């Protein structure tokens with residue numbers, strides 16, 4: 001089954017100037033619902049061998065000039081680095097091809113988290129990489145090994161594209177990470 005997730009990453013590029021108009025409405029990072037923050041204490045940072053962030057959420061320069069929305073956070077890591085599941089949930093899609101390359105979508109209640117450019121291969125809707133085997137409908141714990149950093153799809157180097165949607169709206173994963181860190185410290189997020 002060809003998924004529309006990876007297609008959607010590309011489709012936005014063709015919607016300019018509509019994209020720019022929409023970007024203004026969609027891109028301001030929506031604060032994630034406060035009632036979920038205590039549960040994020042058990043949330044897990046998805047990349048084990050963290051190098052740095054190579055592309056943040058929001059508008060960025062496109063290859064043809066102008067700016068394009070980027071609906072996720074790019075986390076650079078060495079090829080083959082383990083990727084861990086952010087939050088317990090159920091695999092709702094296994095992706096192959098397109099801009100995302102090998103990818104997984106995991107649903108955790110109203111949240112969906114997307115992992116792109118994974119190493120390994122997808123055959124018959126099942127993702128395989130080393131000893132990792134992930135199929136649609138599979139239940140995964142937070143922190144479970146779900147894949148490895150690769151260079152599949154539209155990417156120039158090994159990194160994880162990590163996207164999070166809440167009830168269909170993209171969130172800035174950096175906001176989630178900050179909220180996770182604050183929840184662990186037992187602090188309430190102050191006004192930004």
Ligand SMILES: [Zn+2]
Pocket residue numbers: 055070072073074160161162
């Ligand atoms: Zn990305």
